[in-house]
Amino acid sequence: MKPYKRMKKLAFILLCFMLILVARLAQIQLIQTESFSRHHINLIEASVRQRTQEMVIDDGRGKFVDQNGEPLTHHSSLSLVMFPFLKELKWPSDKVASFVGMSEYTLKDKLNKASEPVVIEKEITEAEMKSINSLKIPGLFAVPLQKDDGGHFAEHLIGLTGQNRDLLVERYDERLKEGELSTQTSVGITGLQSAFDEFLIQEEESKLLYHVDRQGNPLFGLNVKYTGAPNPFYPVKVKTTLNKEKQSAVEKIVDSSGLKQGGAVLVNIENNTVEALVSRPEINEVKPYGDGGVYNRMLIPYTPGSVFKTVIATAALEQLPNVENRTFNCSTNIYGKKAQKDQGTLSFHDSFAESCNATFGQLGKDITAKDEHMIETYAKKLGLTTKAGWSGEVFHLQNFAQLPEEKKGMVWTDNTTKSPNAISQTSIGQLNVKASPLELANMMATIGRGGKAYEVRAVDKIQYKNGNTLFSFPKQELEGGGIKRETAEKLQMLLTGVVEEEKGTGRRFASLPYEVAGKSGTAQISDKKALVNKWFAGYFPRENPKYALVVVDLSVKDEEAKTNGVFYDIVNNVYELDQQSKRK
Structure with missing residues (x-):
């Protein structure tokens, strides 16, 4: 009888363990998929990010300009973007290198060292952008990028942004519930960023992305997808009075x-x-x-x-x-x-x-x-x-x-x-x-x-x-x-x-x-x-x-x-x- 009782106890322990495991899996995959743990992690977003490589073209948040329309916190530039899987393909690297004004060796070296999309830090002309894109090389794009200047210009007046769930809930609870905003959305914390946050809050990022497997290889072919609404009205610009x-x-x-x-x-x-x-x-x-x-x-x-x-x-x-x-x-x-x-x-x-x-x-x-x-x-x-x-x-x-x-x-x-x-x-x-x-x-x-x-x-x-x-x-x-x-x-x-x-x-x-x-x-x-x-x-x-x-x-x-x-x-x-x- 003793071995039988031990078996029953062991079976009960195993059953409890399985129930806990199933409950945990249900919590992760069914119940708290969008707000897991005390850190409120969105597991669906995290999962997608884990198997996605992307290049953000514009973060979707409104921008600040001075009294003459000059950007204060960002600048736009036409740049070359290369995705890592390009290194496995044959492509006219010599021709592309001539467009960006660097040697073919340097260009390919930057690509070979990349584990995620890489931007070539040399601005190109609009004509060069059109010429590069006309080559239709998978994983290589010339695009206009919005780049953050680091936030130090007029920093006290313009203010700071950051991820703050409490502020998001306080200001945009309904939009969070409806899925218009995510817990990763940045909000204005100080200065004009805070005062004008309701107008500046990002609607949707514009980005290039593709899905990869565990080794970083393309999951669904070589197609890179563009996401972002081509909206002529948003994001807005806040025209400050600064010179x-x-x-x-x-x-x-x-x-x-x-x-x-x-x-x-x-x-x-x-x-x-x-x-x-x-x-x-x-x-x-x-x-x-x-x-x-x-x-x-x-x-x-x-x-x-x-x-x-x-x-x-x-x-x-x-x-x-x-x-x-x-x-x-x-x-x-x-x-x-x-x-x-x-x-x-x-x-x-x-x-x-x-x-x-x-x-x-x-x-x-x-x-x-x-x-x-x-x-x-x-x-x-x-x-x-x-x-x-x-x-x-x-x-x-x-x-x-x-x-x-x-x-x-x-x-x-x-x-x-x-x-x-x-x-x-x-x-x-x-x-x-x-x-x-x-x-x-x-x-x-x-x-x-x-x-x-x-x-x-x-x-x-x-x-x-x-x-x-x-x-x-x-x-x-x-x-x-x-x-x-x-x-x-x-x-x-x-x-x-x-x-x-x-x-x-x-x-x-x-x-x-x-x-x-x-x-x-x-x-x-x-x-x-x-x-x-x-x-x-x-x-x-x-x-x-x-x-x-x-x-x-x-x-x-x-x-x-x-x-x-x-x-x-x-x-x-x-x-x-x-x-x-x-x-x-």
Whole structure:
């Protein structure tokens, strides 16, 4: 009986094992074919990929171009593609080699080393493409390829894409269920890639493919299949307001300067559009959130220091009669004690040019005495407490924002007591005051154009693949923004004095080919480490303003700041590019 019982136990164990095996096979082949394990692997797609060799011609995701239609994140090229099975065939390799400008030996060597489709990295002409394809060689094609440029150009503004199942489900659950999208579909994670993801999301890749056996040999003959819908409308193009040449120049200037944290933003005053935007540090694509490099610092508020005196000057001009004829004791600081730098007695105009803290500490108290909310009111008029970026209705999207990562600035926290000292500190851009570089650039654009305030656009329109417009973003006034023309003209004189006056804090910029008006700022953020935020915000040319520019070097020692050098070089470079454009 004992052997019989052991046999029964063994049979039972074997039966359990078989049932588990069958259940596992059913799970793999029938139940969880499209979402296997906690990693949600699509087993059908994985199986097809395992026995398929392919060459992606276009990933199907929408693309970004600059204001002139120049591609920003990709480029198209006519290239030769060779599939590995070609090495087993006889074909006119000498003739093909002559088309691509390389020796027959080199061409065949590249093929012999290939285990998957290989692209010959030499662009060919359209005529050469037609000639190569007319040979009708199995496994050899001349095709237009869309190639990713690596994602480093205007990376903070354009943003990152990646595979993220949670985001896919959150945004496109129904399309996933219906099979329109797969778990391998890339989505926009940051920047414009995220904001415009619904328009950019890939419909279908365009690719050449063929099926192989375990040894890599053709499974169904030598026919290479083309997949991809020949759709004249998709993928779309997002036409940004960036100027590719200026963006490239600003990136080079910022990087060569050694500016490690901060950046620059250049705004076209007439259209109120971003022509260049650079944020540093660069994005670490392996661990984008690890060192904070993924954050666009041009959209984040920081302590602005004396640049904020522009707000106090605006309020004083409109609310304090005869302020332009007053004089101020600049031998003292904002607390009435002896100042580190004795500037003597200064007029209102000279106080702004030389950035006298005592003057603006007093003016802040004077305007607050009239209305305790006066500083906040004028900060809003100049766009420093409202998001500067374009927002509005786009089709079914009620609150679409071009720059959803943007944070708005502030003047006071909710629990701040408006004591005389707190008002003085606030009036010189310290204490709780925060403003983003984009907001400050928009403030300078508002003053430069004569007081009208608009939202800043980073995208002009969304275009179909054939070039027709899907949606155009209109110029929109900034809610609650704008100042009187008369006030703007007086501010222009004050900002000019910063550069023109002998003791002006922006005197360095007087030698530039474009005349500059602007305001410097040095915000103390750490007394212990002697760290500051070093700013210069301005516009140019002075007489007929075309550009507003803000440069900031964050958390740096004052004497090591790169701000002025970067601002100087950008203006110089923009001037040279404008002159080149006129000569064309």
